[in-house]
Amino acid sequence: MKLTNTIKISLAGLKANKLRSTLTILGIVIGITAIILVVSIGNGAQSLILGEIQAMGSKTLNVQPGAPAKGFQEGMMNVFRISLLDKDLEALQKKNNVPHLANIIPLVYSSDSINYQNQSYTGTILGSSAGIFDFYDIVPESGYLFGEDDVKAKSDTCVIGATVAEKLFGQSDPLGEKIRFRNKNLKIVGVLPAKGASISFSYDKAIICPYTTVKEYVLGQKHYNEFIIEVDEEKNIDATVADIEITLRNSHGITNPEKDDFNVMTQKDLMQTVGTVTTVMTLFLAMVAAISLLVGGVGIMNVMFISVTERTKEIGLRKALGATNDDILKQFLFEAIYLTMVGGILGIFFGTVFSFVASIGLSQALSSNWGFSFPYNAAIWGILTSVLIGIVFGIYPAMSASKKNPIDALRYE
Incomplete structure:
Protein backbone atom coordinates (compact mmCIF):
# COMPACT_ATOMS: atom_id res chain seq x y z
CA MET A 1 0.00 0.00 0.00
CA LYS A 2 1.22 3.48 -0.81
CA LEU A 3 2.44 5.62 2.06
CA THR A 4 -0.05 8.36 1.12
CA ASN A 5 -2.95 5.94 1.53
CA THR A 6 -1.58 4.81 4.90
CA ILE A 7 -1.38 8.43 6.04
CA LYS A 8 -4.96 9.12 4.88
CA ILE A 9 -6.25 6.10 6.81
CA SER A 10 -4.31 7.20 9.91
CA LEU A 11 -5.72 10.73 9.79
CA ALA A 12 -9.23 9.37 9.29
CA GLY A 13 -8.81 7.24 12.41
CA LEU A 14 -7.69 10.25 14.45
CA LYS A 15 -10.54 12.44 13.17
CA ALA A 16 -13.03 9.79 14.27
CA ASN A 17 -11.88 10.35 17.89
CA LYS A 18 -11.16 14.11 18.00
CA LEU A 19 -11.75 14.54 21.74
CA ARG A 20 -9.53 11.60 22.65
CA SER A 21 -6.82 12.79 20.26
CA THR A 22 -6.94 16.30 21.78
CA LEU A 23 -6.73 15.05 25.36
CA THR A 24 -3.93 12.66 24.42
CA ILE A 25 -1.56 15.40 23.27
CA LEU A 26 -2.07 17.65 26.32
CA GLY A 27 0.99 16.23 28.10
CA ILE A 28 3.15 16.92 25.05
CA VAL A 29 1.74 20.44 24.64
CA ILE A 30 2.34 21.29 28.31
CA GLY A 31 5.87 19.84 28.26
CA ILE A 32 7.00 21.68 25.12
CA THR A 33 5.30 24.90 26.29
CA ALA A 34 7.14 24.73 29.61
CA ILE A 35 10.49 24.06 27.93
CA ILE A 36 10.10 26.97 25.48
CA LEU A 37 9.02 29.28 28.32
CA VAL A 38 11.89 28.30 30.62
CA VAL A 39 14.56 28.53 27.92
CA SER A 40 13.21 31.86 26.65
CA ILE A 41 13.15 33.42 30.13
CA GLY A 42 16.61 31.99 30.83
CA ASN A 43 17.99 33.52 27.64
CA GLY A 44 16.35 36.85 28.49
CA ALA A 45 17.84 36.86 31.98
CA GLN A 46 21.27 35.97 30.61
CA SER A 47 21.13 38.77 28.04
CA LEU A 48 20.04 41.30 30.67
CA ILE A 49 22.79 40.34 33.12
CA LEU A 50 25.46 40.31 30.42
CA GLY A 51 24.24 43.73 29.30
CA GLU A 52 24.65 45.07 32.83
CA ILE A 53 28.16 43.63 33.05
CA GLN A 54 29.11 45.16 29.70
CA ALA A 55 27.73 48.51 30.87
CA THR A 273 30.45 32.74 34.94
CA VAL A 274 27.03 34.24 34.30
CA GLY A 275 26.73 32.33 31.04
CA THR A 276 27.61 29.04 32.72
CA VAL A 277 25.29 29.54 35.69
CA THR A 278 22.27 30.65 33.66
CA THR A 279 22.80 27.86 31.12
CA VAL A 280 23.01 25.18 33.81
CA MET A 281 19.93 26.54 35.61
CA THR A 282 17.98 26.79 32.36
CA LEU A 283 18.89 23.23 31.37
CA PHE A 284 17.95 21.95 34.82
CA LEU A 285 14.55 23.65 34.73
CA ALA A 286 14.01 22.48 31.15
CA MET A 287 14.76 18.90 32.22
CA VAL A 288 12.23 19.20 35.04
CA ALA A 289 9.68 20.53 32.55
CA ALA A 290 10.52 17.66 30.19
CA ILE A 291 9.15 15.17 32.73
CA SER A 292 5.68 16.04 31.45
CA LEU A 293 6.86 14.86 28.02
CA LEU A 294 7.50 11.40 29.43
CA VAL A 295 4.09 11.47 31.09
CA GLY A 296 2.62 12.51 27.76
CA GLY A 297 4.48 9.67 26.05
CA VAL A 298 3.01 7.12 28.44
CA GLY A 299 -0.41 8.64 27.77
CA ILE A 300 0.16 8.23 24.03
CA MET A 301 1.03 4.57 24.52
CA ASN A 302 -2.05 3.87 26.65
CA VAL A 303 -4.39 5.58 24.19
CA MET A 304 -2.81 3.76 21.26
CA PHE A 305 -3.35 0.40 23.00
CA ILE A 306 -6.99 1.33 23.61
CA SER A 307 -7.32 2.39 19.98
CA VAL A 308 -5.81 -0.88 18.77
CA THR A 309 -8.23 -2.87 20.93
CA GLU A 310 -11.27 -0.88 19.80
CA ARG A 311 -10.28 -1.17 16.14
CA THR A 312 -9.45 -4.86 16.18
CA LYS A 313 -12.18 -5.66 13.66
CA GLU A 314 -10.97 -2.84 11.40
CA ILE A 315 -7.47 -4.34 11.51
CA GLY A 316 -8.85 -7.77 10.64
CA LEU A 317 -10.90 -6.36 7.77
CA ARG A 318 -7.95 -4.44 6.34
CA LYS A 319 -5.76 -7.53 6.49
CA ALA A 320 -8.49 -9.58 4.83
CA LEU A 321 -8.54 -7.03 2.01
CA GLY A 322 -4.79 -7.32 1.49
CA ALA A 323 -3.12 -4.98 3.99
CA THR A 324 0.23 -6.30 5.20
CA ASN A 325 1.65 -6.28 8.71
CA ASP A 326 3.90 -3.44 7.60
CA ASP A 327 0.89 -1.40 6.43
CA ILE A 328 -0.84 -1.80 9.80
CA LEU A 329 2.36 -0.96 11.70
CA LYS A 330 2.89 2.19 9.64
CA GLN A 331 -0.73 3.25 10.13
CA PHE A 332 -0.68 3.15 13.91
CA LEU A 333 2.89 4.40 14.20
CA PHE A 334 2.05 7.40 12.03
CA GLU A 335 -0.96 8.13 14.25
CA ALA A 336 1.32 8.27 17.30
CA ILE A 337 3.92 10.42 15.52
CA TYR A 338 1.24 12.75 14.16
CA LEU A 339 -0.27 13.24 17.62
CA THR A 340 3.06 14.05 19.27
CA MET A 341 4.20 16.29 16.40
CA VAL A 342 0.97 18.32 16.57
CA GLY A 343 1.44 18.50 20.33
CA GLY A 344 4.98 19.78 19.79
CA ILE A 345 3.89 22.46 17.32
CA LEU A 346 1.10 23.63 19.65
CA GLY A 347 3.58 23.62 22.54
CA ILE A 348 5.97 25.85 20.60
CA PHE A 349 3.11 28.21 19.74
CA PHE A 350 1.83 28.52 23.31
CA GLY A 351 5.38 28.64 24.69
CA THR A 352 6.19 31.54 22.37
CA VAL A 353 3.03 33.43 23.32
CA PHE A 354 3.58 32.91 27.06
CA SER A 355 7.26 33.85 26.72
CA PHE A 356 6.38 37.08 24.93
CA VAL A 357 3.78 37.97 27.58
CA ALA A 358 6.27 37.08 30.34
CA SER A 359 8.94 39.32 28.81
CA ILE A 360 6.51 42.25 28.80
CA GLY A 361 5.52 41.55 32.42
CA LEU A 362 9.13 41.25 33.55
CA SER A 363 10.08 44.45 31.74
CA GLN A 364 7.33 46.32 33.57
CA ALA A 365 8.04 44.67 36.92
CA LEU A 366 11.77 45.36 36.71
CA SER A 367 11.44 48.64 34.80
CA SER A 368 14.12 47.32 32.50
CA ASN A 369 14.45 46.18 28.93
CA TRP A 370 13.83 42.45 29.33
CA GLY A 371 13.96 41.48 25.69
CA PHE A 372 11.94 38.63 24.23
CA SER A 373 14.20 35.86 23.01
CA PHE A 374 12.76 33.06 20.87
CA PRO A 375 14.79 29.90 21.53
CA TYR A 376 15.18 28.48 18.03
CA ASN A 377 17.33 25.59 19.19
CA ALA A 378 14.79 24.63 21.87
CA ALA A 379 11.99 24.79 19.28
CA ILE A 380 13.86 22.52 16.87
CA TRP A 381 14.71 20.07 19.64
CA GLY A 382 11.11 20.27 20.80
CA ILE A 383 9.80 19.09 17.43
CA LEU A 384 12.45 16.37 17.13
CA THR A 385 11.78 15.21 20.69
CA SER A 386 8.04 15.11 20.01
CA VAL A 387 8.58 12.92 16.96
CA LEU A 388 10.97 10.69 18.92
CA ILE A 389 8.40 10.28 21.71
CA GLY A 390 5.82 9.32 19.09
CA ILE A 391 8.15 6.65 17.73
CA VAL A 392 9.31 5.30 21.11
CA PHE A 393 5.88 5.17 22.74
CA GLY A 394 3.96 4.34 19.58
CA ILE A 395 6.06 1.49 18.17
CA TYR A 396 4.93 -1.17 20.64
CA PRO A 397 1.16 -0.60 20.20
CA ALA A 398 1.74 -0.42 16.41
CA MET A 399 3.64 -3.73 16.45
CA SER A 400 0.88 -5.27 18.57
CA ALA A 401 -1.69 -4.19 15.98
CA SER A 402 0.36 -5.45 13.04
CA LYS A 403 0.75 -8.94 14.55
CA LYS A 404 -2.97 -9.57 15.03
CA ASN A 405 -4.34 -12.61 13.24
CA PRO A 406 -6.96 -11.43 10.71
CA ILE A 407 -9.36 -14.32 11.44
CA ASP A 408 -9.20 -13.77 15.21
CA ALA A 409 -9.51 -10.02 14.67
CA LEU A 410 -12.70 -10.40 12.61
CA ARG A 411 -14.20 -12.61 15.32
CA TYR A 412 -13.38 -10.07 18.06
CA GLU A 413 -16.43 -8.67 19.87
Whole structure:
Protein backbone atom coordinates (compact mmCIF):
# COMPACT_ATOMS: atom_id res chain seq x y z
CA MET A 1 0.00 0.00 0.00
CA LYS A 2 1.22 3.48 -0.81
CA LEU A 3 2.44 5.62 2.06
CA THR A 4 -0.05 8.36 1.12
CA ASN A 5 -2.95 5.94 1.53
CA THR A 6 -1.58 4.81 4.90
CA ILE A 7 -1.38 8.43 6.04
CA LYS A 8 -4.96 9.12 4.88
CA ILE A 9 -6.25 6.10 6.81
CA SER A 10 -4.31 7.20 9.91
CA LEU A 11 -5.72 10.73 9.79
CA ALA A 12 -9.23 9.37 9.29
CA GLY A 13 -8.81 7.24 12.41
CA LEU A 14 -7.69 10.25 14.45
CA LYS A 15 -10.54 12.44 13.17
CA ALA A 16 -13.03 9.79 14.27
CA ASN A 17 -11.88 10.35 17.89
CA LYS A 18 -11.16 14.11 18.00
CA LEU A 19 -11.75 14.54 21.74
CA ARG A 20 -9.53 11.60 22.65
CA SER A 21 -6.82 12.79 20.26
CA THR A 22 -6.94 16.30 21.78
CA LEU A 23 -6.73 15.05 25.36
CA THR A 24 -3.93 12.66 24.42
CA ILE A 25 -1.56 15.40 23.27
CA LEU A 26 -2.07 17.65 26.32
CA GLY A 27 0.99 16.23 28.10
CA ILE A 28 3.15 16.92 25.05
CA VAL A 29 1.74 20.44 24.64
CA ILE A 30 2.34 21.29 28.31
CA GLY A 31 5.87 19.84 28.26
CA ILE A 32 7.00 21.68 25.12
CA THR A 33 5.30 24.90 26.29
CA ALA A 34 7.14 24.73 29.61
CA ILE A 35 10.49 24.06 27.93
CA ILE A 36 10.10 26.97 25.48
CA LEU A 37 9.02 29.28 28.32
CA VAL A 38 11.89 28.30 30.62
CA VAL A 39 14.56 28.53 27.92
CA SER A 40 13.21 31.86 26.65
CA ILE A 41 13.15 33.42 30.13
CA GLY A 42 16.61 31.99 30.83
CA ASN A 43 17.99 33.52 27.64
CA GLY A 44 16.35 36.85 28.49
CA ALA A 45 17.84 36.86 31.98
CA GLN A 46 21.27 35.97 30.61
CA SER A 47 21.13 38.77 28.04
CA LEU A 48 20.04 41.30 30.67
CA ILE A 49 22.79 40.34 33.12
CA LEU A 50 25.46 40.31 30.42
CA GLY A 51 24.24 43.73 29.30
CA GLU A 52 24.65 45.07 32.83
CA ILE A 53 28.16 43.63 33.05
CA GLN A 54 29.11 45.16 29.70
CA ALA A 55 27.73 48.51 30.87
CA MET A 56 30.29 48.48 33.69
CA GLY A 57 33.02 48.74 31.07
CA SER A 58 35.75 46.44 29.87
CA LYS A 59 38.29 48.19 32.13
CA THR A 60 36.55 46.99 35.29
CA LEU A 61 37.78 44.31 37.68
CA ASN A 62 36.01 42.75 40.66
CA VAL A 63 37.94 41.51 43.67
CA GLN A 64 35.89 39.17 45.85
CA PRO A 65 36.65 37.21 49.03
CA GLY A 66 37.31 33.50 48.78
CA ALA A 67 39.27 31.49 46.25
CA PRO A 68 37.85 30.95 42.74
CA ALA A 69 34.89 28.62 43.27
CA LYS A 70 35.27 25.08 41.95
CA GLY A 71 31.62 24.26 42.52
CA PHE A 72 28.25 25.76 43.42
CA GLN A 73 28.53 25.00 47.13
CA GLU A 74 32.01 26.50 47.36
CA GLY A 75 30.82 29.55 45.44
CA MET A 76 27.98 30.07 47.92
CA MET A 77 30.38 29.75 50.85
CA ASN A 78 32.56 32.54 49.45
CA VAL A 79 29.80 34.98 50.41
CA PHE A 80 30.74 34.39 54.05
CA ARG A 81 34.52 34.63 53.61
CA ILE A 82 36.35 37.33 55.55
CA SER A 83 39.51 38.00 53.57
CA LEU A 84 39.33 41.59 52.27
CA LEU A 85 40.46 43.95 55.04
CA ASP A 86 41.62 47.56 55.49
CA LYS A 87 45.24 46.54 54.99
CA ASP A 88 44.32 45.10 51.58
CA LEU A 89 42.57 48.30 50.52
CA GLU A 90 45.57 50.37 51.61
CA ALA A 91 47.99 48.05 49.79
CA LEU A 92 46.00 48.21 46.55
CA GLN A 93 45.80 52.01 46.73
CA LYS A 94 49.60 52.31 46.69
CA LYS A 95 50.67 53.34 43.20
CA ASN A 96 53.87 51.30 43.23
CA ASN A 97 51.87 48.11 43.95
CA VAL A 98 49.22 48.52 41.23
CA PRO A 99 50.49 51.25 38.88
CA HIS A 100 47.63 51.01 36.37
CA LEU A 101 44.86 51.27 38.96
CA ALA A 102 42.72 54.33 38.13
CA ASN A 103 40.09 53.96 40.83
CA ILE A 104 39.08 51.52 43.56
CA ILE A 105 35.61 51.36 45.07
CA PRO A 106 35.30 49.33 48.29
CA LEU A 107 31.84 47.88 48.91
CA VAL A 108 30.11 46.76 52.10
CA TYR A 109 26.47 45.69 51.98
CA SER A 110 23.71 43.97 53.89
CA SER A 111 19.91 43.68 53.78
CA ASP A 112 17.55 44.43 56.65
CA SER A 113 14.65 46.65 57.70
CA ILE A 114 14.89 50.38 57.00
CA ASN A 115 12.74 52.29 59.47
CA TYR A 116 11.28 55.78 59.74
CA GLN A 117 8.91 56.50 62.61
CA ASN A 118 6.20 53.81 62.26
CA GLN A 119 7.09 52.91 58.69
CA SER A 120 9.33 49.99 57.77
CA TYR A 121 10.74 48.69 54.50
CA THR A 122 13.15 45.85 53.81
CA GLY A 123 15.99 47.07 51.66
CA THR A 124 19.76 47.04 51.23
CA ILE A 125 22.38 49.28 52.78
CA LEU A 126 25.38 49.84 50.53
CA GLY A 127 28.58 51.30 51.91
CA SER A 128 30.85 52.72 49.26
CA SER A 129 33.30 55.45 48.40
CA ALA A 130 31.98 58.55 46.65
CA GLY A 131 33.49 57.20 43.44
CA ILE A 132 30.53 54.88 42.95
CA PHE A 133 28.37 57.79 41.81
CA ASP A 134 30.62 58.62 38.87
CA PHE A 135 31.18 54.95 38.11
CA TYR A 136 27.45 54.25 37.68
CA ASP A 137 26.53 57.77 36.46
CA ILE A 138 24.34 58.35 39.51
CA VAL A 139 22.91 61.84 39.97
CA PRO A 140 20.48 62.94 42.71
CA GLU A 141 16.90 63.88 41.96
CA SER A 142 16.97 66.11 45.03
CA GLY A 143 19.58 67.01 47.62
CA TYR A 144 23.21 66.09 47.06
CA LEU A 145 25.56 63.10 47.07
CA PHE A 146 28.07 62.56 49.84
CA GLY A 147 31.74 63.13 49.03
CA GLU A 148 35.12 61.77 50.04
CA ASP A 149 35.20 64.18 52.99
CA ASP A 150 32.14 62.38 54.35
CA VAL A 151 33.91 59.04 53.85
CA LYS A 152 36.97 60.22 55.78
CA ALA A 153 34.82 61.72 58.54
CA LYS A 154 32.69 58.55 58.78
CA SER A 155 29.66 60.76 58.34
CA ASP A 156 26.18 59.43 59.11
CA THR A 157 24.84 60.87 55.84
CA CYS A 158 23.05 58.69 53.32
CA VAL A 159 21.41 58.80 49.91
CA ILE A 160 18.21 56.82 49.44
CA GLY A 161 16.64 55.19 46.40
CA ALA A 162 13.28 56.16 44.92
CA THR A 163 11.44 53.11 46.26
CA VAL A 164 12.76 53.64 49.79
CA ALA A 165 11.65 57.27 49.65
CA GLU A 166 8.19 56.29 48.41
CA LYS A 167 7.66 53.50 50.95
CA LEU A 168 8.84 55.45 53.99
CA PHE A 169 7.84 59.03 53.17
CA GLY A 170 5.12 58.89 50.52
CA GLN A 171 4.71 62.42 49.16
CA SER A 172 6.68 64.04 52.01
CA ASP A 173 10.17 65.46 51.51
CA PRO A 174 12.72 63.06 53.07
CA LEU A 175 15.69 65.45 52.92
CA GLY A 176 17.10 66.13 56.36
CA GLU A 177 15.10 63.33 57.97
CA LYS A 178 16.76 60.47 59.83
CA ILE A 179 16.09 56.80 59.11
CA ARG A 180 17.21 53.78 61.10
CA PHE A 181 19.04 50.69 59.91
CA ARG A 182 19.78 48.16 62.64
CA ASN A 183 18.99 50.85 65.21
CA LYS A 184 21.59 53.23 63.76
CA ASN A 185 20.40 56.69 62.72
CA LEU A 186 21.34 57.93 59.24
CA LYS A 187 20.61 61.41 57.90
CA ILE A 188 19.19 61.67 54.38
CA VAL A 189 21.04 64.21 52.22
CA GLY A 190 19.95 63.04 48.78
CA VAL A 191 17.25 61.12 46.93
CA LEU A 192 17.98 59.21 43.72
CA PRO A 193 15.66 59.15 40.70
CA ALA A 194 13.98 55.85 39.85
CA LYS A 195 16.42 53.71 37.87
CA GLY A 196 14.37 50.54 37.61
CA ALA A 197 15.22 47.17 39.03
CA SER A 198 18.39 45.35 38.15
CA ILE A 199 19.17 41.65 38.13
CA SER A 200 22.33 42.30 40.12
CA PHE A 201 21.39 45.23 42.37
CA SER A 202 18.49 47.66 42.73
CA TYR A 203 19.46 51.20 43.71
CA ASP A 204 15.78 52.07 44.04
CA LYS A 205 15.55 49.79 47.08
CA ALA A 206 18.84 50.82 48.68
CA ILE A 207 20.39 53.39 50.94
CA ILE A 208 23.96 54.38 50.06
CA CYS A 209 26.35 55.61 52.76
CA PRO A 210 30.12 56.09 53.16
CA TYR A 211 31.68 52.65 53.47
CA THR A 212 33.53 53.73 56.61
CA THR A 213 30.20 54.45 58.27
CA VAL A 214 28.52 51.22 57.19
CA LYS A 215 31.48 48.97 57.95
CA GLU A 216 32.25 50.26 61.44
CA TYR A 217 29.20 52.14 62.69
CA VAL A 218 26.23 50.28 61.17
CA LEU A 219 27.38 46.69 60.62
CA GLY A 220 30.32 46.60 63.01
CA GLN A 221 32.49 44.45 60.77
CA LYS A 222 36.13 44.64 59.73
CA HIS A 223 35.93 43.15 56.25
CA TYR A 224 34.73 44.30 52.84
CA ASN A 225 32.34 42.37 50.60
CA GLU A 226 33.95 43.42 47.36
CA PHE A 227 36.33 45.82 45.61
CA ILE A 228 35.48 47.33 42.22
CA ILE A 229 38.63 48.39 40.41
CA GLU A 230 38.96 50.55 37.31
CA VAL A 231 42.07 50.14 35.16
CA ASP A 232 43.53 53.12 33.31
CA GLU A 233 43.58 51.37 29.91
CA GLU A 234 42.06 48.13 28.63
CA LYS A 235 45.44 46.91 27.39
CA ASN A 236 46.67 46.89 31.01
CA ILE A 237 43.95 44.52 32.31
CA ASP A 238 46.11 41.39 32.48
CA ALA A 239 49.04 43.24 34.05
CA THR A 240 46.75 44.79 36.66
CA VAL A 241 45.22 41.42 37.53
CA ALA A 242 48.73 40.08 38.11
CA ASP A 243 49.66 43.12 40.24
CA ILE A 244 46.52 42.74 42.36
CA GLU A 245 47.19 39.05 42.93
CA ILE A 246 50.80 39.71 43.97
CA THR A 247 49.76 42.58 46.25
CA LEU A 248 47.03 40.58 48.02
CA ARG A 249 49.24 37.51 48.38
CA ASN A 250 51.90 39.66 50.04
CA SER A 251 49.25 41.25 52.25
CA HIS A 252 47.89 37.83 53.28
CA GLY A 253 51.25 36.09 53.55
CA ILE A 254 50.40 33.63 50.76
CA THR A 255 53.27 31.99 48.87
CA ASN A 256 51.30 29.27 47.06
CA PRO A 257 48.76 30.64 44.52
CA GLU A 258 46.61 27.56 45.11
CA LYS A 259 46.01 28.88 48.64
CA ASP A 260 44.56 32.21 47.44
CA ASP A 261 41.69 33.44 49.62
CA PHE A 262 40.52 36.04 47.09
CA ASN A 263 39.31 36.06 43.53
CA VAL A 264 40.03 38.66 40.83
CA MET A 265 37.49 38.64 38.00
CA THR A 266 37.64 40.49 34.70
CA GLN A 267 34.58 41.41 32.66
CA LYS A 268 35.22 38.33 30.53
CA ASP A 269 35.37 36.12 33.64
CA LEU A 270 32.09 37.55 34.94
CA MET A 271 30.37 37.01 31.60
CA GLN A 272 31.62 33.42 31.39
CA THR A 273 30.45 32.74 34.94
CA VAL A 274 27.03 34.24 34.30
CA GLY A 275 26.73 32.33 31.04
CA THR A 276 27.61 29.04 32.72
CA VAL A 277 25.29 29.54 35.69
CA THR A 278 22.27 30.65 33.66
CA THR A 279 22.80 27.86 31.12
CA VAL A 280 23.01 25.18 33.81
CA MET A 281 19.93 26.54 35.61
CA THR A 282 17.98 26.79 32.36
CA LEU A 283 18.89 23.23 31.37
CA PHE A 284 17.95 21.95 34.82
CA LEU A 285 14.55 23.65 34.73
CA ALA A 286 14.01 22.48 31.15
CA MET A 287 14.76 18.90 32.22
CA VAL A 288 12.23 19.20 35.04
CA ALA A 289 9.68 20.53 32.55
CA ALA A 290 10.52 17.66 30.19
CA ILE A 291 9.15 15.17 32.73
CA SER A 292 5.68 16.04 31.45
CA LEU A 293 6.86 14.86 28.02
CA LEU A 294 7.50 11.40 29.43
CA VAL A 295 4.09 11.47 31.09
CA GLY A 296 2.62 12.51 27.76
CA GLY A 297 4.48 9.67 26.05
CA VAL A 298 3.01 7.12 28.44
CA GLY A 299 -0.41 8.64 27.77
CA ILE A 300 0.16 8.23 24.03
CA MET A 301 1.03 4.57 24.52
CA ASN A 302 -2.05 3.87 26.65
CA VAL A 303 -4.39 5.58 24.19
CA MET A 304 -2.81 3.76 21.26
CA PHE A 305 -3.35 0.40 23.00
CA ILE A 306 -6.99 1.33 23.61
CA SER A 307 -7.32 2.39 19.98
CA VAL A 308 -5.81 -0.88 18.77
CA THR A 309 -8.23 -2.87 20.93
CA GLU A 310 -11.27 -0.88 19.80
CA ARG A 311 -10.28 -1.17 16.14
CA THR A 312 -9.45 -4.86 16.18
CA LYS A 313 -12.18 -5.66 13.66
CA GLU A 314 -10.97 -2.84 11.40
CA ILE A 315 -7.47 -4.34 11.51
CA GLY A 316 -8.85 -7.77 10.64
CA LEU A 317 -10.90 -6.36 7.77
CA ARG A 318 -7.95 -4.44 6.34
CA LYS A 319 -5.76 -7.53 6.49
CA ALA A 320 -8.49 -9.58 4.83
CA LEU A 321 -8.54 -7.03 2.01
CA GLY A 322 -4.79 -7.32 1.49
CA ALA A 323 -3.12 -4.98 3.99
CA THR A 324 0.23 -6.30 5.20
CA ASN A 325 1.65 -6.28 8.71
CA ASP A 326 3.90 -3.44 7.60
CA ASP A 327 0.89 -1.40 6.43
CA ILE A 328 -0.84 -1.80 9.80
CA LEU A 329 2.36 -0.96 11.70
CA LYS A 330 2.89 2.19 9.64
CA GLN A 331 -0.73 3.25 10.13
CA PHE A 332 -0.68 3.15 13.91
CA LEU A 333 2.89 4.40 14.20
CA PHE A 334 2.05 7.40 12.03
CA GLU A 335 -0.96 8.13 14.25
CA ALA A 336 1.32 8.27 17.30
CA ILE A 337 3.92 10.42 15.52
CA TYR A 338 1.24 12.75 14.16
CA LEU A 339 -0.27 13.24 17.62
CA THR A 340 3.06 14.05 19.27
CA MET A 341 4.20 16.29 16.40
CA VAL A 342 0.97 18.32 16.57
CA GLY A 343 1.44 18.50 20.33
CA GLY A 344 4.98 19.78 19.79
CA ILE A 345 3.89 22.46 17.32
CA LEU A 346 1.10 23.63 19.65
CA GLY A 347 3.58 23.62 22.54
CA ILE A 348 5.97 25.85 20.60
CA PHE A 349 3.11 28.21 19.74
CA PHE A 350 1.83 28.52 23.31
CA GLY A 351 5.38 28.64 24.69
CA THR A 352 6.19 31.54 22.37
CA VAL A 353 3.03 33.43 23.32
CA PHE A 354 3.58 32.91 27.06
CA SER A 355 7.26 33.85 26.72
CA PHE A 356 6.38 37.08 24.93
CA VAL A 357 3.78 37.97 27.58
CA ALA A 358 6.27 37.08 30.34
CA SER A 359 8.94 39.32 28.81
CA ILE A 360 6.51 42.25 28.80
CA GLY A 361 5.52 41.55 32.42
CA LEU A 362 9.13 41.25 33.55
CA SER A 363 10.08 44.45 31.74
CA GLN A 364 7.33 46.32 33.57
CA ALA A 365 8.04 44.67 36.92
CA LEU A 366 11.77 45.36 36.71
CA SER A 367 11.44 48.64 34.80
CA SER A 368 14.12 47.32 32.50
CA ASN A 369 14.45 46.18 28.93
CA TRP A 370 13.83 42.45 29.33
CA GLY A 371 13.96 41.48 25.69
CA PHE A 372 11.94 38.63 24.23
CA SER A 373 14.20 35.86 23.01
CA PHE A 374 12.76 33.06 20.87
CA PRO A 375 14.79 29.90 21.53
CA TYR A 376 15.18 28.48 18.03
CA ASN A 377 17.33 25.59 19.19
CA ALA A 378 14.79 24.63 21.87
CA ALA A 379 11.99 24.79 19.28
CA ILE A 380 13.86 22.52 16.87
CA TRP A 381 14.71 20.07 19.64
CA GLY A 382 11.11 20.27 20.80
CA ILE A 383 9.80 19.09 17.43
CA LEU A 384 12.45 16.37 17.13
CA THR A 385 11.78 15.21 20.69
CA SER A 386 8.04 15.11 20.01
CA VAL A 387 8.58 12.92 16.96
CA LEU A 388 10.97 10.69 18.92
CA ILE A 389 8.40 10.28 21.71
CA GLY A 390 5.82 9.32 19.09
CA ILE A 391 8.15 6.65 17.73
CA VAL A 392 9.31 5.30 21.11
CA PHE A 393 5.88 5.17 22.74
CA GLY A 394 3.96 4.34 19.58
CA ILE A 395 6.06 1.49 18.17
CA TYR A 396 4.93 -1.17 20.64
CA PRO A 397 1.16 -0.60 20.20
CA ALA A 398 1.74 -0.42 16.41
CA MET A 399 3.64 -3.73 16.45
CA SER A 400 0.88 -5.27 18.57
CA ALA A 401 -1.69 -4.19 15.98
CA SER A 402 0.36 -5.45 13.04
CA LYS A 403 0.75 -8.94 14.55
CA LYS A 404 -2.97 -9.57 15.03
CA ASN A 405 -4.34 -12.61 13.24
CA PRO A 406 -6.96 -11.43 10.71
CA ILE A 407 -9.36 -14.32 11.44
CA ASP A 408 -9.20 -13.77 15.21
CA ALA A 409 -9.51 -10.02 14.67
CA LEU A 410 -12.70 -10.40 12.61
CA ARG A 411 -14.20 -12.61 15.32
CA TYR A 412 -13.38 -10.07 18.06
CA GLU A 413 -16.43 -8.67 19.87
